[in-house]
Amino acid sequence: MILSRLTPQNFRNLASDEIAFHPTANIVVGRNGQGKTNLLEAIYFLATTKSFRTPRTASIFRFDSPSVFVAGALQRYGVEKTISAALETGETKRRVLMINGEKVTLAAYLNAMSVFAYSAARLEILRGAPEEKRRFLDRGVASVDPAYLEQLTRYTRVLKQRNALLHAISAGREAPSQLNAWDDELTRAAAVLHRARAAYAAEVSKTYAEIVAEHGYHIRDLAIHYRPSLVADLGQTRRAEIRARVSLSGPQRDTIEFTTGGRPAQDVLSGGEQKMVVLFLKFAKLELFRRRFDEPAVFLLDDVDAELDLEILQELLVRLPPKTQVFATSAKERFVRALAAGSHRRLIVENGRVTATEDLA
Secondary structure, three states: OEEEEEEEEOEOOOOOOOEEOOOOEEEEEOOOOOOHHHHHHHHHHHHHOOOOOOOOHHHHEOOOOOEEEEEEEEEEOOEEEEEEEEEEOOOOOOEEEEEOOEEOOHHHHHOOOOEEEEOHHHHHHHHOOHHHHHHHHHHHHHHHOOOHHHHHHHHHHHHHHHHHHHHHHHOOOOOHHHHHHHHHHHHHHHHHHHHHHHHHHHHHHHHHHHHHHHHOOOOOOEEEEEEOOOOOOHHHHHHHHHHHOOOOOOHHHOEEEEEEOOEEHHHHOOHHHHHHHHHHHHHHHHHHHHHHHOOOOEEEEOOOOOOOOHHHHHHHHHOOOOOOOEEEEOOOHHHHHHHOOOOEEEEEEEOOEEEEOOOEO
């Protein structure tokens, strides 16, 4: 898939101009604070309706703007389609997703374009809160199984309704027997997520090991431990859940641990090693997507810095599947030169406005 054009409106500091992209490599340069990462974030938002930097979607809105809009032209399987995502703040908080000018559901929209992003913020995969690690798995599963998002939504809905019932029972407004039906629903919905997360964790771990071995990187013993919070006999925990007013087991309490040498990766790896490990994990997810759909996803590489092994990074990029479209930012010229080894377009960002040099081979 190739993103050929992008038009943002009220997205952070980006100017509302159409931006044309190179089909292979786009090197985004500019001084700090000019909007380089904002451009990559707009691409990510177009594909996912989310930010790769923060869970706070409101932060992508330009200051005092009530809405944000990003549109793009996407080429896939030899066909070009237009996609767009719009959000509103305030009382409405509307979200409008469109493909070729027609409104579509979130599930249908997310199947249109797939993108993977690497950035310094992604280090939270290793050292962040449990929800960040669960998000790492969920986004990965959804990238290779389009039905997973609906399954995750179903579980979230059941969990919310069951928690509301627990609250009502604790307050004396409902009888505990009302939980029986919701216990069954929760158990079935949780089992689907647990199977999908466990399978994907095993696959990404195996693929990571293959890529690391191929490139000779020294952190080869990274292990991903997926520990599901199994929904067991809910009757035994019912009293505790009524007191807590929330469900005490299920996918929302799953944990994922990354270890090397049997110890937590965030405790034993240097900052540079953590960045390289996360980069390899991203390439593993890219590879799993390619195997599933026999096509590459769009890859965003934000803020390439001195702690990344430049030689390995070049090898990884060179060996990406053919027709993989890459967008990369760096404030350091020597990394820009390395990234620009092949055919590419240099995009210059200044105060939110993006201009392009001619394509270079």
